[in-house]
Amino acid sequence: MSDLDFLFEKLESADKVLVGAGAGLSAAAGLSYFDTAVFDKYYPDVRRLGYRCQYELVGIRDDEWSVGRKWAWWATHVNYVRYIFPAAELYSKLLGLLDGKDYFVVTSNADRQFVRNGIDENRLFEFQGNYDNMGCAGRCTPHTWYNKPYLDRILERLDHEKFECPDDALPRCPYCGGLAEMCFRGEDYKERRERYVDFVESCEDRRLCIIELGVGFNTPGVIRWPFERITYQLPQSHLFRINSGYKELRNDRGDNDIPPEIEDRATFIGTDAAEVIERLCEMKEKRDK
Ligand SMILES: [Zn+2]
Known part of the structure; x- marks a missing residue:
């Protein structure tokens, strides 16, 4: 057998x-996180920074990128993986x-x-x-919320030249007004x-x-x-x-x-x-x- x-x-x-x-x-x-053709097509701003595939961005450290660039990345990446790539x-x-x-x-x-x-x-x-959740970076609340409207707004306002989300478009916590963060674990x-x-x-x-x-x-x-x-x-x-x-x-x-x-x-x-x-x-x- x-x-x-x-x-x-x-x-x-x-x-x-x-x-x-x-x-x-x-x-x-x-x-595949190693697909360079997908990266060229859907992540052109990140490609210009010298990266070649999604895998190179896995676990990027907090001190490497500004808050604005990190959000630019999350909006771009989640948009591809979660919404452009089909079921x-x-x-x-x-x-x-x-x-x-x-x-x-x-x-x-x-x-x-x-x-x-x-x-x-x-x-x-x-x-x-x-990839669906967002929470408060200052942890003022245990609640998380659906991140798509926030990520869409970042994509609308993205500074492609710098690959950065402008300060006034950074997602904020609806409870305390502080900065939000990607939150992988929902409530x-x-x-x-x-x-x-x-x-x-x-x-x-x-x-x-x-x-x-x-x-x-x-x-x-x-x-x-x-x-x-x-x-x-x-x-x-x-x-x-x-x-x-x-x-x-x-x-x-x-x-x-x-x-x-x-x-x-x-x-x-x-x-x-x-x-x-x-x-x-x-x-x-x-x-x-
Ligand atoms: Zn908060």
Whole structure:
């Protein structure tokens, strides 16, 4: 039996399905932070500053840019990732595979692709928050608010020459009038996190199929390591680690860093997430005929 057949069988027979989606899934859906052509087209002001792709801007430090330039960046970047880039069919296909199952999705992606493709939000935990929220930089209030109108205003007023949001267009807190900031974790973050924990706890003694898609090593504490622990602790679970990258890390079995403690209940599939999802959809169609 091929690994993909095995995955399909496990998915079909599972009582519960836990999905972990990393940057590799959005990359497989076409949203790559290394795409220089996209950068040239949608980030021309940033390109002029010498940057070549979105990835080079990930984690830019506070002291590197002025507040005005940081807002220019967020408005430009969120506008592309969240609004110009379309809802990806790959996510919709993945949700189709989960349809009718008791599943939960945890993702490190802030791009809202699951929400845009209609996931039941009670089944989603965005571990690193998402691109929709804004909060008070001075923390005068725990409330967050939808940032799009503010980002649109920045884009209207942007000084393209300097790549800066002018002072009088900087987003301000509606409560205290101080500066606002991007806020990745909305007010319901804790609640959603608890739902994730509840789901995992409900998987004890159940056949749990764990599918990890495109999760790398940038933030392994978010999905990769917890999924290994969950697999280890729940003897009826099986982990599928789907990742076409990190080829240099594969051991002599061709695995991508699967710990020996779980190697009999973990399967590494070194194929692109898009191809795996397509194939699973084909298998499902064939079975439904
Ligand atoms: Zn405030």
